Amino acid sequence: MHRLLVALAALCAASHAVAQSLKMDEVYSSIAAQPITAPNPVLGADGRVHLAYELYVTNPSKLFVTLDKVEAVDSAGQVLASLEGAGLRALQTVYAGAGGAIAPGGIAAVFLDVPFARDAKLPERVLARITATRQEAGADGKPAPMPANGPLPGTFSFTGAETAIGRPAVVIAPPLRGKGWVAINGCCDALTSHRGAIMAVNGRLRVPERFAIDFVQLDASDRLFTGDVHKLESYAFYGVPVHAVADGVVVNLYDATDAQVPGGDAKGITPENIGGNMLVIDMGGGNFAFYAHMQRGSLKVKLGDKVRTGDIIGLLGNTGNTNAPHLHFHVMDGPSPLDANGLPYAFTRFEGQGVANPAGADFFEKPIPADIDRSRLAGPRQDALPLNNEVVDFGDGK
Numbered sequence: 001m002h003r004l005l006v007a008l009a010a011l012c013a014a015s016h017a018v019a020q021s022l023k024m025d026e027v028y029s030s031i032a033a034q035p036i037t038a039p040n041p042v043l044g045a046d047g048r049v050h051l052a053y054e055l056y057v058t059n060p061s062k063l064f065v066t067l068d069k070v071e072a073v074d075s076a077g078q079v080l081a082s083l084e085g086a087g088l089r090a091l092q093t094v095y096a097g098a099g100g101a102i103a104p105g106g107i108a109a110v111f112l113d114v115p116f117a118r119d120a121k122l123p124e125r126v127l128a129r130i131t132a133t134r135q136e137a138g139a140d141g142k143p144a145p146m147p148a149n150g151p152l153p154g155t156f157s158f159t160g161a162e163t164a165i166g167r168p169a170v171v172i173a174p175p176l177r178g179k180g181w182v183a184i185n186g187c188c189d190a191l192t193s194h195r196g197a198i199m200a201v202n203g204r205l206r207v208p209e210r211f212a213i214d215f216v217q218l219d220a221s222d223r224l225f226t227g228d229v230h231k232l233e234s235y236a237f238y239g240v241p242v243h244a245v246a247d248g249v250v251v252n253l254y255d256a257t258d259a260q261v262p263g264g265d266a267k268g269i270t271p272e273n274i275g276g277n278m279l280v281i282d283m284g285g286g287n288f289a290f291y292a293h294m295q296r297g298s299l300k301v302k303l304g305d306k307v308r309t310g311d312i313i314g315l316l317g318n319t320g321n322t323n324a325p326h327l328h329f330h331v332m333d334g335p336s337p338l339d340a341n342g343l344p345y346a347f348t349r350f351e352g353q354g355v356a357n358p359a360g361a362d363f364f365e366k367p368i369p370a371d372i373d374r375s376r377l378a379g380p381r382q383d384a385l386p387l388n389n390e391v392v393d394f395g396d397g398k
Contacts, residue, residue: 042344179393210342212330252280276320
């Protein structure tokens with residue numbers, strides 16, 4: 001009889017556990033989080049391998065939710081990277097809400113950069129462990145603390161948003177020649193106009209500019225321009241040759257817009273000409289190279305043409321959505337510059353010359369030297385990606 005009672009008790013306990021509305025490993029999270037795409041590893045100029053990707057966070061509840069900490073973890077729960085406090089706020093966009101809180105029905109994005117040592121073995125999968133605080137909507141519609149005797153705790157944590165790791169970066173030749181090129185709006189640990197550009201095309205989320213770079217060139221005195229900021233001839237690098245970064249086929253091309261006046265707001269922008277005069281080269285393997293803002297009439301190729309690595313394909317310009325001459329370059333997973341997701345890439349060679357601080361000087365508006373920290377990211381690099389605001393020397397291409 002005693003054994004029978006023990007067996008019945010165990011059965012009841014097991015049935016009770018199975019019948020719970022939420023099991024021990026399930027958390028009522030109020031928010032949902034998922035990666036937009038799987039991250040692709042790339043070796044950066046800092047000697048570390050970077051996984052740069054985004055968590056898209058939606059709030060289908062009637063509560064306010066504030067993200068307190070976001071950790072990238074492996075399958076065993078080991079922390080790979082962590083964001084909290086001011087660091088999290090700097091790499092988070094809240095599309096509806098105030099003070100960092102995601103409003104009821106609101107959406108946010110968290111931009112993660114998970115670095116590894118160059119020789120480290122990458123995990124097969126990466127997850128996100130999110131710690132957050134939720135608040136009720138008070139009578140005035142503003143956040144109010146959760147009731148102490150309510151069914152939901154104010155602070156909670158859960159692990160999810162699991163993703164596999166994608167294929168490594170494609171290795172390509174540099175698109176430019178010479179020294180003093182600054183990788184403006186580059187990857188990976190700052191929320192730039194490229195890194196934060198999540199958009200919807202045909203009802204799908206896209207992050208086409210995740211690894212995009214705006215290349216501008218400094219002169220021998222580290223100035224962006226001399227003379228009148230509004231004149232194209234003030235920029236010594238305006239009209240320099242742009243080169244094919246790999247063998248491939250031209251699959252997209254536009255050459256119908258005139259130069260913008262530098263130092264001012266771009267005029268006449270439409271979805272068709274936002275990239276200015278541009279072209280896309282299919283490099284094979286699902287990699288497409290995109291070149292934007294080139295000079296009208298300078299493109300040396302037409303649709304369907306085959307190009308070879310190093311070929312001159314056009315001249316650097318100031319067309320489309322731009323306020324100063326530059327080459328916008330990125331690699332993506334399709335032929336449309338906006339209806340695609342950005343992929344990482346690594347240049348075969350370059351020499352790091354330091355890191356510029358564009359925010360620390362008005363060198364976009366005045367002919368003054370850039371503030372450059374020559375001690376950072378200096379030296380030769382192979383098969384690596386220049387990082388945000390790095391100054392690089394691409395050599396003569398030989």
